[in-house]
Amino acid sequence: MFQKIQKMYREAKEYAGEISAKAAAFAFALQAGTPAKAQSTAGDYSAGTTALSTVADEIVKYVPIMVKLCYAIAGVVAIVGAISVYIAMNNEEQDVKKKIMLIVGACLFLIAAARALPMFFGIDI
Numbered sequence: 001m002f003q004k005i006q007k008m009y010r011e012a013k014e015y016a017g018e019i020s021a022k023a024a025a026f027a028f029a030l031q032a033g034t035p036a037k038a039q040s041t042a043g044d045y046s047a048g049t050t051a052l053s054t055v056a057d058e059i060v061k062y063v064p065i066m067v068k069l070c071y072a073i074a075g076v077v078a079i080v081g082a083i084s085v086y087i088a089m090n091n092e093e094q095d096v097k098k099k100i101m102l103i104v105g106a107c108l109f110l111i112a113a114a115r116a117l118p119m120f121f122g123i124d125i
Helices: 002-040 046-090 096-121
Strands: none
Touching: 046 096
16 A cells, blocks of 8 residues: 555656646746847837727727616616515515615616716716
8 A cells, every 4th residue: 555655656746847847848938939029029019009099999989888788787776676675575574774775785886887987988978
């Protein structure tokens, strides 16, 4: 039994040694290619500037849709929450106040998020 454990230990140690050697070789390969890539594109930022302006234009298109979506989700949460509170009140449950506060908090958060989203991106709706 002891010999089997020693054999398994040796195999595990050899396997760990192979992994660390492979990891070191991989890290060296990554480091070796980095300076060449960094110097080949130095000073040319036109592609990045164009991409950022395109993304900014696309975000402006989607913000009004997201604001309306937040309002719609808040409305659905309010309706479902009102039904849940009504059922809890009819069943005389003890944690009705807790349910009311959770629903009101969720709706206020969604409304505040809908109001803050355009401000975050600097968009006037």
